[in-house]
Amino acid sequence: MVVELMNCGGCKERFFREDVVRGEVISLLNRMWHKEHIQCVFCKLTITDERYFRSNVDPMKPACYACHIQTTHPACVGCSLPIIERGLVAFDRLFHIDCFRCAICHKTIPQRRGFYERDLMLYDESCYMMYIKDLPPDEDAPPT
Structure with missing residues (x-):
């Protein structure tokens, strides 16, 4: 591992002995x-919080925690925010558990329960049976 000791990775200026003595210089990403x-x-x-990560666009530059999460975690189809811990896959799409909601009643659809998809919209079992099931294929879904 080679560590460049002469110039700052950010400002490119040379370090002064006083900077090092005062603890204003740290080693990060070689x-x-x-x-x-x-x-x-x-x-x-x-x-400022010492939570930095090697960026995926330039391995010599850091990324903050928020940007690291945004650029390395898949996004939820429901809210477009990154899925950090647990999500669920339905119809080859990834959701936060709380974003897996019926398009009509907007209630969270419980896992391992009946749910349906039509025209990329999700429906819980009761709303699907009541409003969607008998619609002809070319009609739009009811307003949400």
Whole structure:
């Protein structure tokens, strides 16, 4: 592992002995950085909480926690936010458990219960049987 000790990974300026003595310089991603110059490669905000990750666009630049999650975790079909812990797959689409909702009544559809899909819309069993089941294939679903 080669660590570049001469210039800051952010500002590219040379380090001064005083910077190192005051603890204003840290090693990150095989480079040395002034603490205040550690910026997220995506959002450009200074990373202050020491939760930085190697970015997937430039391995020599850090990403903040929020951008790391946004760029490395799959998005929920229901809300478009990343799925961090648990999700569920239905009809080859990924959902947060709380976003797996009926298009008519908007109630969360319990796992391992009956649910249906039509025209990329999800329905719990009762709404599907009541409103959707007998519609001809070319008609739109009822308003949500």
